[in-house]
Amino acid sequence: MTIQDFIDCNKHFCYIFLVYYKRYVEDKIKTALATSGVVVVKGPKFCGKTTTSRIFASSSYVLDTKAKINLTQANPAAILEGRKPRLIDEWQNVPDLWNVARGYIDNCEDKFGQLIFTGSTTPEDKESIYHSGAGRIVSIEMKTMSLYESEESKGTVSLSDLFSGICNVFETNEDYSIRDTAFFICRGGWPLSVLAGRERALKITANYISTLFQFENSENGKYRNLKKNTLVTMLKSYARNISTEARRQVLINDISAHEGRNIDPDTFDKYREALKDLFIISDIDAWNPNFRSKTTIVSSSTLHFIDTSVAANALHVSPADLMNDPETFGLFFEDFAVKELSIYADYLNGEIRHYRDANGLECDAVIHLEDGRYGLVEIKLGGEKLVKYGESRLLLLSEKIRKENKPEPAFMMVLTATGPAYKTEHGVYVIPVNLLKA
Numbered sequence: 001m002t003i004q005d006f007i008d009c010n011k012h013f014c015y016i017f018l019v020y021y022k023r024y025v026e027d028k029i030k031t032a033l034a035t036s037g038v039v040v041v042k043g044p045k046f047c048g049k050t051t052t053s054r055i056f057a058s059s060s061y062v063l064d065t066k067a068k069i070n071l072t073q074a075n076p077a078a079i080l081e082g083r084k085p086r087l088i089d090e091w092q093n094v095p096d097l098w099n100v101a102r103g104y105i106d107n108c109e110d111k112f113g114q115l116i117f118t119g120s121t122t123p124e125d126k127e128s129i130y131h132s133g134a135g136r137i138v139s140i141e142m143k144t145m146s147l148y149e150s151e152e153s154k155g156t157v158s159l160s161d162l163f164s165g166i167c168n169v170f171e172t173n174e175d176y177s178i179r180d181t182a183f184f185i186c187r188g189g190w191p192l193s194v195l196a197g198r199e200r201a202l203k204i205t206a207n208y209i210s211t212l213f214q215f216e217n218s219e220n221g222k223y224r225n226l227k228k229n230t231l232v233t234m235l236k237s238y239a240r241n242i243s244t245e246a247r248r249q250v251l252i253n254d255i256s257a258h259e260g261r262n263i264d265p266d267t268f269d270k271y272r273e274a275l276k277d278l279f280i281i282s283d284i285d286a287w288n289p290n291f292r293s294k295t296t297i298v299s300s301s302t303l304h305f306i307d308t309s310v311a312a313n314a315l316h317v318s319p320a321d322l323m324n325d326p327e328t329f330g331l332f333f334e335d336f337a338v339k340e341l342s343i344y345a346d347y348l349n350g351e352i353r354h355y356r357d358a359n360g361l362e363c364d365a366v367i368h369l370e371d372g373r374y375g376l377v378e379i380k381l382g383g384e385k386l387v388k389y390g391e392s393r394l395l396l397l398s399e400k401i402r403k404e405n406k407p408e409p410a411f412m413m414v415l416t417a418t419g420p421a422y423k424t425e426h427g428v429y430v431i432p433v434n435l436l437k438a
Contacts, residue, residue: 019195020051021145021149021150021151021191021194022149023048023052023142023145023149024146024149024343024344024346024347024438025041025052025140025142025346026052026055027347028140028346028347029041029052029053029056029116029140030056032138032140033056033085033112033113033116034112034113035112035138036112036136036137036138037101037104037105037108037111037112037113037114037115037136037137038101038102038105038114038115038116038117038136038137038138039085039115039116039117039137039138039140040091040116040117040118040119040137040138040139040140041053041116041117041118041119041140041142042118042119042120042122042139042140042141042142042279043120043141043142043143043279043306044120044143044144044278044279044280044306044307045120045208045211045212045279046190046191046192046208047120047142047143047144047145047189047190047191047279047306047307048142048144048145048191049118049119049120049142050062050087050089050118051191052142053087053089053116053118054087056085056087056116057085057086057087057116058082058083058084058085058086059082059083059084059086059087060082060086060087060088060089061079061082061086061087061088061089062089062090063088063089063090063091063093063094064089064090069093069094072093072094072097073094073096076094076096076097076100077100077104079097080097080100080101080104080115084110084113084114084115085113085114085115085116086114086115086116087115087116087117087118088115088116088117088118089118089119090118090119090120091117091118091119092119092121092122092123095123097117098117098123098137101115101117101136101137102136102137105136105137106136111136120278120279121223121277121278121279122277122278141279141346143189143306143307143339143342143343144188144189144190144191144306144307144339145189145190145191145194146189146339146340146343146344146437147184147189147340147433147434147436148344148436148437148438149189149343150189150194152184152194152434153433153434153435153436153437154171154434154435155435155436155437156169156171156421156435157169157421157429157431157435157436157437158437158438159341159344159345159348159367159375159436159437159438160348160438162375162410162411162413162429163348163369163373163375163410163411164410165410165411167411167429168423169421169422169423169429169431169435170420170421170422170423171420171421171422171435172420173418173419173420173421173432173434173435176418176432176434177418178323178381178382178417178418179319179323180418180434181333181336181417181418181433181434182319182320182322182323182329183198183202183319184336185308185309185312185319185322185332185333185336186202186205186308186309186312186313186317186318186319186322187201187202187205187309188205188307188308188309188310188312189307189309189339190204190205190208190307190309192204192208193205193208202318202319205309205313206313209309209310209313209314210313212278212280212310213228213231213232223274223278224270224274226270226271226274229259230255230259230263230271231271231274231275232314233255233258233259234251234255234268234271234272234275235275235280235310235314236258236314236315237251237254237255237258238251238275238281238303238305238311238314239305239310239311239312239314239315240254240315241254241303242303242304242305242308242311242331242332242334242335243302243303243304243331243332243334243335243338244302244303244331245298245300245301245302245303245356246303247300248265248268251268252264252265252268255268279306280305280306280310281303281304281305281306282304282305282306282339282342283301283302283303283304284301284302284304284338284342284352284353284354284365285299285301285353285354286298286299286300286301286353286354286355286356287353287354287355287363287366287368289355289401289404289406290406291400291404291406296357296358297355297356297357297358298356298357298358300356302338302354304335304338304339305335305339306339307339308332308335308336308339311332311335312332317332326381329381329417330380330381333379333381333417334364334379336433337364337365337377337379337415337433338352338364338365338379340433340436341365341367341377341415343438344436344437344438345367345369345438347438348369348438349369349370350367350368350369350370351367351368352365352366352367352368353365353366353368354366355376355397361393361396361397361400362393363376363377363378363393363394363397364377364378364379365377365379365415372407373410374407374409374410375409375410375411375412375413376394376397376398376409376411376412376413377412377413377414377415378390378391378393378394378413378414378415379414379415380414380415380416380417381416381417381418382416382417382418382419382432383419386416387414387416387419387430390414391412391414391424391426391428391430394412394413394414394428395412395426395428398412411429412427412428412429413428413429413430413431414428414429414430414431415431415432415433415436416430416431416432416433417432417433418432419432420432421435
């Protein structure tokens with residue numbers, strides 16, 4: 001029995017003396033290896049890229065020291081030799097490997113499943129990548145763990161079932177409280193934090209996040225020669241505007257005020273691009289259903305994080321702080337819920353968008369699948385008043401869609417931070433985040 005066979009038969013297993021939890025991204029990696037020569041698994045530091053990729057690798061090489069980087073730069077083709085699939089970890093430290101891998105695959109008799117590249121940053125010198133890798137290289141983005149992957153969601157409600165219209169659920173969910181959600185937001189989905197238990201998890205997450213801007217193997221200890229203090233300031237500004245459509249100028253003004261100097265738009269764009277390429281921020285774009293009416297669809301992106309714990313730690317927000325500040329809790333929960341939904345949607349080959357028009361009608365998340373089906377989701381902390389408000393907004397948008405003779409949503413859902421799961425008399429699902437899975 002291979003390691004992969006064992007994983008397929010077990011929810012988790014012992015791997016390198018740690019409990020390993022099965023990840024949704026495994027199926028994508030498996031498919032990519034069967035259909036392309038190189039699979040690039042990218043995502044934030046500490047999200048489990050290397051550990052998961054090792055399941056599929058027969059040999060590996062880690063570019064984690066300057067000596068190894070220098071050796072590889074001198075002869076990059078040499079480290080590609082080894083039992084296949086071969087894993088090259090932190091490949092972005094030698095960006096030319098992308099080009100070398102293309103030629104390597106061209107000369108291979110077997111064109112599939114040769115190499116796995118993992119990395120937590122986009123190469124500093126993007127110009128060193130001269131081609132798209134089309135037909136040879138497939139990129140897969142990995143996020144931190146969802147509650148279902150960490151076995152902290154019961155998985156009573158399947159997103160797939162909601163799309164199929166076969167979901168019929170009622171659960172009191174009495175053994176889960178909003179304090180649990182506050183904790184999960186601040187802890188995040190970092191594998192070692194999940195494994196550590198609650199008494200140590202928050203500290204481990206804080207330790208992780210404190211190293212986000214440490215780049216030991218760069219020439220000057222910096223990323224793209226950017227100032228660490230300004231990166232931190234921008235991160236905090238994003239956190240203060242989490243789950244909003246704050247315009248670029250709003251963020252520039254905020255950063256300038258905290259930096260004590262004027263930040264010009266070009267500088268802002270460089271730092272924002274860096275946060276994206278470090279897999280720290282993850283904005284979601286607007287959904288445009290192409291209404292015939294004259295209603296203007298707002299096209300601004302919503303500001304989000306790869307993991308909400310990054311925002312919480314940037315602003316030193318604790319679970320207790322969230323419990324004492326419902327408004328902040330609501331914004332942080334929306335970010336957390338979008339991350340959860342994005343993992344489940346990605347497994348179903350879907351994506352997350354948001355909707356808002358000039359009349360103020362909005363929807364926090366639109367889950368859109370490749371086959372055209374979509375679901376509308378309002379994200380609320382919970383409680384009868386908030387749930388009813390979320391339901392009313394969903395029904396208004398659904399009616400607008402119906403009047404435009406557009407395809408109707410496969411489902412409508414109010415996703416909550418706590419409370420029971422049920423279906424309202426108007427056909428809207430009310431689902432707490434700890435019951436959801438793909």
